[in-house]
Amino acid sequence: MHIKHGNPAQHEVVVDSWPEFKVVLTRPCKEVVQDKWDYYANLHAAFYWDIDACRALLENVGAIDWGKAFQLQGLQDGLYETTKSIAEARGVHLEPYCYLTLMHPDPSTLSPSGLRSEHLCFGTLNPSHTTLLNETWYFGGNSQSLRYLDSLIRNFPKACLVDKEGQVVSWCLSDPYAAMTHGYTLPQYRGQGCSGNVVRRTAEQLHARGFPVYCGVSSKNHHSKKAVQKQGLHVLPWTYYMLIVTPAPNLKK
Numbered sequence: 001m002h003i004k005h006g007n008p009a010q011h012e013v014v015v016d017s018w019p020e021f022k023v024v025l026t027r028p029c030k031e032v033v034q035d036k037w038d039y040y041a042n043l044h045a046a047f048y049w050d051i052d053a054c055r056a057l058l059e060n061v062g063a064i065d066w067g068k069a070f071q072l073q074g075l076q077d078g079l080y081e082t083t084k085s086i087a088e089a090r091g092v093h094l095e096p097y098c099y100l101t102l103m104h105p106d107p108s109t110l111s112p113s114g115l116r117s118e119h120l121c122f123g124t125l126n127p128s129h130t131t132l133l134n135e136t137w138y139f140g141g142n143s144q145s146l147r148y149l150d151s152l153i154r155n156f157p158k159a160c161l162v163d164k165e166g167q168v169v170s171w172c173l174s175d176p177y178a179a180m181t182h183g184y185t186l187p188q189y190r191g192q193g194c195s196g197n198v199v200r201r202t203a204e205q206l207h208a209r210g211f212p213v214y215c216g217v218s219s220k221n222h223h224s225k226k227a228v229q230k231q232g233l234h235v236l237p238w239t240y241y242m243l244i245v246t247p248a249p250n251l252k253k
Helices: 051-059 079-090 127-136 143-155 194-208 222-230
Strands: 011-015 023-028 043-048 070-074 093-103 159-162 168-174 180-185 214-217 234-246
Touching: 023 051, 043 051, 051 079, 070 079, 079 093, 079 234, 093 222, 127 143, 127 168, 127 180, 143 168, 143 180, 159 194, 168 194, 180 194, 180 214, 180 222, 194 222, 214 222
Parallel strands: 043 070
Antiparallel strands: 011 023, 023 043, 070 234, 093 214, 093 234, 159 168, 168 180
């Protein structure tokens, strides 16, 4: 849907055959990924009807450049095992991250935002806030993640709360696949309903654009899980896979 509406992430779609296909792969256009080691920008996602067709496409060097670091996302059983076996055969490193998948069954029923504190209000995230977001993100802390977060802020639905001095205290972003991501509240503002409000505001924007409202949450992150469930998201029986592949260290020259 992003591709159909301006393609802000500059992605393209690859299929095994057309018009009858068994696997769909989305990936960034070649000119997007300038840094061989930037798996944030080199973001892929896979959907398939047939796991063998998926394997064949993933093994095709014309579909994925295994000489570059990349990230592969998907929700289907077999994706991790298939990618893992290919990575092992190629001698590249695979770091898997597996999350609960949560989705709102009917975003039109989202209730209006209600702040508990008179000292907070909704603000606007802009690129000047990227450093703060980069410092507080689990996958942040480097120049590549800084560029990635900047692109999310510039291109996709997001929400934030600011204090009376205008400083950002809580936020929620969405990514090129319209998943809500990097929700965070500064420690001193927790327990005031901040997370729920920024999640709901982001969800409202995604729904208004015709997207489903969903996200991946670590099973150990009880605070985030509780915050999104309070907004009506339900845990689905699918694992949200985020697989990060990097070439062997001796290739990093």
